[in-house]
Amino acid sequence: MLISESALRTFTKNIFLSIGCSDEHATLAADVLLRADLRGIDSHGVARLTGYVRLWEKKRINTSPNIQIVHETPTTATVDGDAGLGLVVAPFAMKIAIQKAEQFGSGWVAIRNSNHFGIAGYHALMAVEKDMIGYAMTNASPLVAPTFSNERMLGTNPMCYAFPAGKYAPVIVDMATSAAANGKLEIAQRSGKQVPEGWIQDKNGNFTTDPHALKSGGSLLPLGSDRGHGSHKGFGLSAVVDIFSGVLSGANYGPWVPPFVAFLEPATNPVGQGIGHFVGAMRVDGFRPADEFKAHLDNWIERFKSASPIDPAQKVIIPGEPEAEAEINTKKNGIPVVDAVVNDLNELAKKFGISPLA
């Protein structure tokens, strides 16, 4: 089903208003979720709305948070999100990083006591709009096992870097540090298909192609899949995200990170507060004039797009390019939302007495 951006935005904002968000927060939270759907990353868009509502019902999300800086230098800060929606806490922190970068060249903010922040790219792109390099990462529900282990110790812990280009869309690398994102597994589960070897392991640490293995003690694998193909690197990257987001900020880390799904309870012995994020901004013109940088990044993009293809029908894809193309298309033609999500959203509408989507 295709839904117009404005209809989906209004609906989403109304849900956030219904759970007690201020108008400002509801507008912002809806904007973050919509951006995911507009950019074709539908696993992180309105499909998660019911998830946020369930966490609020469990009193694990505070919809009127007092978000504040608790520690600061000229270019660094730690923000306490007061258990608010990551969708509003992370942009609050990114604004601070951008202000610091405007004044001193760069700004870095660690965030604790937050919740799921949507797509990392939303926050990193806030910096790009100011001709800055944007940086965003978050830890997440433990689903991924380190190399040599069969225990779920880490989230899919995404890291995102975004760079402003000239004539082209920003180069934006926004990636889970696991071999496959959990959303891809969910698609296989729904369609009853097997997944490739190297995405998941069973409870004994053997590769499996059963997408349901996670429900019986299995775990996702780090990028690289196994030791011989560099899974220790995927584990290392995931560790970097966890240390920046959790250990540096004072949030939970590793297996203590509270799960996103409301039916799983958080650890009873937390090592910090909520989940954590880390964001940053660096002025491009802190290194060279922005127009010079952008002209060279355009050249970089053109050269990589013209790299010799293995299959002439499939050119090299520049990171961020498919999402930028999706955004143009969905803004014009509407956002595709699968029936199951429409049904979920209309259930929410009924619960809160607001107009359904269709």
Add this chain to the structure above:
Amino acid sequence: MLISESALRTFTKNIFLSIGCSDEHATLAADVLLRADLRGIDSHGVARLTGYVRLWEKKRINTSPNIQIVHETPTTATVDGDAGLGLVVAPFAMKIAIQKAEQFGSGWVAIRNSNHFGIAGYHALMAVEKDMIGYAMTNASPLVAPTFSNERMLGTNPMCYAFPAGKYAPVIVDMATSAAANGKLEIAQRSGKQVPEGWIQDKNGNFTTDPHALKSGGSLLPLGSDRGHGSHKGFGLSAVVDIFSGVLSGANYGPWVPPFVAFLEPATNPVGQGIGHFVGAMRVDGFRPADEFKAHLDNWIERFKSASPIDPAQKVIIPGEPEAEAEINTKKNGIPVVDAVVNDLNELAKKFGISPLA
């Protein structure tokens, strides 16, 4: 052959003095190379000494460089390495990053017109000694093809993050963004062994297990190996390193990066100067008290080391742990150097009229 740290250090310094380095630069360059050998990363240690000398012979390395800041804000800078050894240019830049972090909380330096900088970890660890988080990356000779391409467009482009712990060695993630480092391929080439599928492809873009495929138009693969296992993420990370190191600094990038091996000529149409690096430092106490951070990182390390192992004989390895253990061992017992490298080094000794190693 086991060689004592002091003997290898003196020898290495003498070689650098012989090619015209100042005493200060020769001492520093030797320290960077020795640190690699001490930490068991012998592909990046004295084994590369002949490579640096050959580049100097080709007048591609300037051993009396005027390294200087060419652009600056309170927390960012761009350094021109004047075609100097990366082994001295990168520490110069890292010192600037650390000074900026001392004053403002964080410091970031892009470096152009440089050469191979040794192990990224050396530079990142300079920050860790000051209770800072260290960050180092570099672009490198094009050997890696982007996803969907069979053209060598990127180096093995390492990225490194280092974090100070309390009772334990620093957590240090120092990794090539390719599935396998070039050094591992060289080992397979010398021993006549096949390599695992997923490390390299032939000139047509098909997986091959022939470690010599690079010599006949093949290329290394990004971390993830193929699209289904996330090679676009490895490509994305490598792109991030290339953009920070090359596009931001004014160095060459992508296929224009000058090769490390002296028998290959640099591109005749460079898009920048030399190769590029990017380094940074952030004060831990810019976010939370350093002792708090270190206590939690110790807890992180202990929890990950005790994660349920698949094989009870193989626990989870904390990033940086094997290198820290190697350093203790080699400092005590000497550094193992293979015969081929000893022979190479003694050839150099003969050329410059200095005492051989043995």
